[in-house]
């Protein structure tokens with residue numbers, strides 16, 4: 001965590017930590033300061049509200065909220081602030097995160113939450129999307145994001161080269 005938290009990350013339970021680790025990883029790679037806390041829309045609503053207010057005082061610029069099941073946390077955060085909120089639907093045991101996804105994506109008109117994919121891909125993309133919002137204002141973040149895109153493309157080029165060289169059967173043996 002860095003001193004200046006541009007991104008406030010909140011998750012509903014410690015069971016969300018393995019997924020939110022991907023958000024933390026990408027923000028650290030890009031060099032974006034964040035604050036991470038656990039507070040639940042249902043089990044500790046007062047703490048959710050207090051944390052949002054404290055983050056607003058620290059001039060947070062984007063919130064990321066991850067929750068699973070009856071995943072009301074991102075919507076509750078969005079109801080309390082006009083800072084943009086990105087919602088991550090956490091994977092769940094019984095419905096594979098579809099419950100989380102529908103809870104987060106089906107916000108009523110007037111209180112938006114930008115929902116990303118369920119699970120770790122969504123967690124990475126939440127961090128990247130937050131960074132892209134911040135990149136409008138912070139040049140060093142924009143520069144790192146461009147570098148990240150180049151590295152993604154280079155990674156695919158490398159795979160294509162390997163496939164040409166080995167063919168499909170040998171390639172799969174190396175995986």
Ligand code: RP5
Nearest residue numbers: 012013015066067068069090
């Ligand atoms: C949500 O309920 C959390 O975000 C978590 O994804 C889900 C299950 O929480 P635990 O029962 O594992 O604490 O509030």
